[in-house]
Amino acid sequence: MPELPEVEVTRLSFAHAIADSVVVAAHLGKPLRWPLGVSTSSLKGQTIFGVRRRGKYLLIDFSEGLLLVHLGMSGSLTFKLNPSPPGQHDHFDLVTNRGTLRLNDPRRFGAVVFAQDEDDPVAQKLLGHLGAEPLAQDFDFARFSDAMACCNAPVKSVLLAGKVVVGVGNIYASEVLFAAGIRPTVKASGLSRPRLLRLQQAIRAVLAFAVQKGGSTLRDFSDALGQAGHFQQDAMVYGREGQPCKKCDAKIKLLRQGQRSTFFCPQCQKY
DNA sequence: CACGGATCCTGATGGC
């Protein structure tokens, strides 16, 4: 469910409400991808300063330490004053005096991990190798093109890997490459300067637009307060195999790259 | 070390 826009929309939906709250309790359900790393009782009494995002990770800052939250493939967060008792897919509750932050994650590819700070080896293992933030200032063209020049893998795979730039998941990879007019199978290292420029602009534009739209609704994404997103209506290629391209009418094609689906227009994305 | 594939887990969907 969550790529960068969904994670950011989720963050924006509860960050203000949870800021300055105090942790009353924390509860764990079934095991997630990685263990929490501390006892839930050690979180009690801590003040929550705010919520940041790095790639697809949410960073919840405490008076001492921080929580790294990842939604995996199927995770979602809710923030409610009076939540119902945890259901079978609710695997983490952070109860505060201002409301309860709850992680629901059927597939349990998500994670909640405690770290002392961002230099903590636990945090570095997850965050240390991440690429540039596409919506931040430090996403400059020189570094982007240098990083892309090193990769001989298909540009779609390079975008997904997150080592050059973070946050572009499987849906937005297809959308971004369509917006840039680049074929997903082209080697990243083979892209000309003008194409790299268009690609970088497309990454920024598509992700920013999706955030503005409230995230994807491919299944039924909604933010932590239950507000639904509207990006799906605007998907140009993703999930549209066999349907006419919205720009040129050619049939949208589907291909497999590393066990993931890629959608593209053979006419608008020739190289 | 850079790449492709297998892998964790559950639910939805489609064919028979």
Add this chain to the structure above:
DNA sequence: TGCCATCAGGATCCGT
């Protein structure tokens, strides 16, 4: 209706 195979928005780990 049931059973089985396939696929799903992520990212790490492992073999080549």
